[in-house]
Amino acid sequence: MHAERISDALREAAAGWGVDDVRFRLDRPKDTSHGDLASNIALTLASRVNRRPRDIALDLKARLGGIEGIERIEVAGPGFLNFFLESVAVGGTLHRILEAREEYGGNEDGGGRRIMVEFVSANPTGPLHLGHGRQAALGDVIARLLEWSGWEVHREFYFNDAGLQIARLAETVWARYRQLLGHDEPVTEGGYHGEYVVEIARDFLEREGDRYEHERSKAALEAMRRFAVSSLRDEQRRDLAGFNVHFDEYYSERSLYSDKRVEKTIEALDATGLTYRHEGALWLRTTEFGDQKDRVMLKSDGSATYFLPDVAYHMGKWERGFHEVINVQGSDHHGTVDRVRAGLRALGRPGGYPEYLLHQMVTVERGGEEVRFSKRAGSYTTLADLVAEVGVDVARYFFLMRRPEAHLTFDLDLALDQSDKNPVYKVKYAHARLCRLSRLAHEKGWDGMDGPRAPDADTALLAAPAERELINQLGEFPGFLRRAARDRAPHILCDYLERTAGLVNTWYQTGHPTRKPELAALVYDEPLRSARLTLAVAARIVLRNGLKVLGIRAPEAM
RNA sequence: GCGCCCGUAGCUCAGCUGGAUAGAGCAUCGGCCUUCUAAGCCGAGGGUCCCAGGUUCGAGUCCUGGCGGGCGUACCA
Numbered sequence: 001m002h003a004e005r006i007s008d009a010l011r012e013a014a015a016g017w018g019v020d021d022v023r024f025r026l027d028r029p030k031d032t033s034h035g036d037l038a039s040n041i042a043l044t045l046a047s048r049v050n051r052r053p054r055d056i057a058l059d060l061k062a063r064l065g066g067i068e069g070i071e072r073i074e075v076a077g078p079g080f081l082n083f084f085l086e087s088v089a090v091g092g093t094l095h096r097i098l099e100a101r102e103e104y105g106g107n108e109d110g111g112g113r114r115i116m117v118e119f120v121s122a123n124p125t126g127p128l129h130l131g132h133g134r135q136a137a138l139g140d141v142i143a144r145l146l147e148w149s150g151w152e153v154h155r156e157f158y159f160n161d162a163g164l165q166i167a168r169l170a171e172t173v174w175a176r177y178r179q180l181l182g183h184d185e186p187v188t189e190g191g192y193h194g195e196y197v198v199e200i201a202r203d204f205l206e207r208e209g210d211r212y213e214h215e216r217s218k219a220a221l222e223a224m225r226r227f228a229v230s231s232l233r234d235e236q237r238r239d240l241a242g243f244n245v246h247f248d249e250y251y252s253e254r255s256l257y258s259d260k261r262v263e264k265t266i267e268a269l270d271a272t273g274l275t276y277r278h279e280g281a282l283w284l285r286t287t288e289f290g291d292q293k294d295r296v297m298l299k300s301d302g303s304a305t306y307f308l309p310d311v312a313y314h315m316g317k318w319e320r321g322f323h324e325v326i327n328v329q330g331s332d333h334h335g336t337v338d339r340v341r342a343g344l345r346a347l348g349r350p351g352g353y354p355e356y357l358l359h360q361m362v363t364v365e366r367g368g369e370e371v372r373f374s375k376r377a378g379s380y381t382t383l384a385d386l387v388a389e390v391g392v393d394v395a396r397y398f399f400l401m402r403r404p405e406a407h408l409t410f411d412l413d414l415a416l417d418q419s420d421k422n423p424v425y426k427v428k429y430a431h432a433r434l435c436r437l438s439r440l441a442h443e444k445g446w447d448g449m450d451g452p453r454a455p456d457a458d459t460a461l462l463a464a465p466a467e468r469e470l471i472n473q474l475g476e477f478p479g480f481l482r483r484a485a486r487d488r489a490p491h492i493l494c495d496y497l498e499r500t501a502g503l504v505n506t507w508y509q510t511g512h513p514t515r516k517p518e519l520a521a522l523v524y525d526e527p528l529r530s531a532r533l534t535l536a537v538a539a540r541i542v543l544r545n546g547l548k549v550l551g552i553r554a555p556e557a558m
Numbered sequence: 559g560c561g562c563c564c565g566u567a568g569c570u571c572a573g574c575u576g577g578a579u580a581g582a583g584c585a586u587c588g589g590c591c592u593u594c595u596a597a598g599c600c601g602a603g604g605g606u607c608c609c610a611g612g613u614u615c616g617a618g619u620c621c622u623g624g625c626g627g628g629c630g631u632a633c634c635a
Contacts, residue, residue: 023575031578040577046615053615077578078615123635165635190634281633292561292631299633306635334562335630360563360628368569402571405563407628409570414584419597421584429597440594483574495572498582509599512591522594558597 002069017049035082042079053079091459093475097538105481105545110151117143119328121158124232125169130362133383137399139328140245145485157247162254170225176201195376239384256309265312286342295339311343325354359404366412390415393552397424401494430501434540435556457530466507477542497546
């Protein structure tokens with residue numbers, strides 16, 4: 001690539017002045033009049049070599065003039081170097097895209113190493129809500145980004161099927177069950193008031209009959225617990241499948257107890273000498289590792305807090321061979337980050353383990369007003385309701401298009417709009433338009449563009465500004481994908497795709513057959529037509545691959 | 559009180575390791591459909607980048623101190 005050759009040459013020149021660790025940028029300027037590539041190296045070098053930036057820039061311009069593919073270099077502003085590439089060099093991007101095809105955009109940063117992404121991890125006490133939806137989309141797409149970056153990814157869902165909340169769920173089922181049998185049985189304080197528990201109780205009654213009517217025994221509650229958990233987990237799994245999200249493993253909190261992992265973790269922590277008894281509870285000195293206060297491991301009644309199985313679980317991840325782990329969680333859980341890491345550090349794991357990605361909450365607005373539209377869950381909007389309303393693709397995209405750490409307002413009016421105003425449709429339409437061009441070319445017998453091998457089109461003919469800009473944009477796809485993966489930030493890809501779609505539309509429209517027939521894609525001039533169809537195919541590949549990373553369909557016709 | 563996150567156009571938000579005139583979509587206003595191509599395109603208006611200092615050739619970006627909002631700060635999960 002030209003960018004690499006140029007940046008090598010720049011680095012070499014800096015080394016010639018005795019600066020081996022020069023930091024600089026070489027990227028595409030916002031303003032096309034600043035060239036195809038621009039660098040600030042003269043500005044960063046100025047203080048190091050004690051010369052004026054413009055002089056350095058002029059010096060560099062003279063040295064780099066001979067590099068192949070560069071048409072000219074300009075020194076601008078305080079000392080920026082602007083590189084204008086030859087059309088051949090720009091057009092070469094298209095051939096690379098057509099060579100790589102459905103692989104285009106990926107990289108090998110991961111080198112085949114294993115990484116776990118844990119996400120959603122909802123309690124099996126109710127249907128998934130919008131926060132889970134955002135998390136499902138984020139976790140899944142981060143996993144996809146990592147796969148495109150050469151990682152072997154394991155998607156995991158941890159579910160808390162032990163503990164107090166589950167006991168309360170069982171008690172709620174019992175209350176609803178009794179109600180169905182005509183008794184006056186209130187849902188206890190801290191119980192689950194959503195309608196869905198009534199459905200579960202009804203199903204349970206249908207299957208098990210009234211045998212537990214007068215028996216609020218341990219066995220009865222245990223039977224109801226099992227039934228409710230299994231039914232809610234099934235529902236969550238269905239909702240996730242409907243959201244195009246699948247897990248490699250569902251990991252049970254209870255299994256940490258039956259495997260004795262929790263027990264072993266207590267022993268291991270005890271052995272560090274960092275535990276102590278206070279007011280009947282067993283504490284860990286997590287403050288040794290930067291936590292704000294020490295944490296209770298075992299309550300005075302002998303039961304474990306959540307902290308303990310969390311540590312046991314993450315020790316387990318490490319022992320299973322996952323030394324790279326990303327936990328996607330709602331930011332309301334940020335309080336647990338320091339304590340879990342502290343517990344793990346006490347056991348000798350490195351300080352940054354595991355990595356956390358915390359995302360902010362979601363609200364839904366219609367007509368500028370916040371809405372909640374769950375009939376079954378009562379207090380919150382479910383993921384399933386949202387998907388039913390706007391569709392999977394739109395829901396996924398909207399959850400992804402903002403930075404995770406920013407609050408997300410889900411604009412239902414925009415989500416339901418099927419025009420280009422809706423960013424999802426904008427990208428899909430651009431893709432479909434490009435497909436139509438290929439189809440039309442095929443109908444006219446102008447084939448050869450779309451075969452498995454890159455055609456020999458003379459892409460240097462693509463010299464119109466809209467074409468140059470689009471080509472440069474397509475060439476940047478791998479860089480954006482890499483950055484999105486490294487930053488765990490799918491929205492970077494959303495922004496990229498929207499901008500690309502915009503440039504596609506501009507290009508498509510500036511070649512309007514009526515007003516600018518000489519810029520139309522399907523011109524009679526064969527070499528030009530081939531070049532433009534090559535551009536169309538390359539752009540289609542980028543949009544398609546980009547949508548694929550987001551887990552969104554790219555139809556050939558809308 | 560302490561900790562984490564956020565504060566950019568009327569609204570929702572981008573802005574990469576500090577770079578050139580701060581961007582996009584929505585909304586508003588104006589222009590463009592006899593020829594593959596209007597689910598579209600082109601253009602315009604709209605900003606004390608929360609405030610005040612600081613660092614430097616250069617700050618929306620980094621540092622310090624405020625202000626405002628969200629979340630957390632349990633022997634809850």
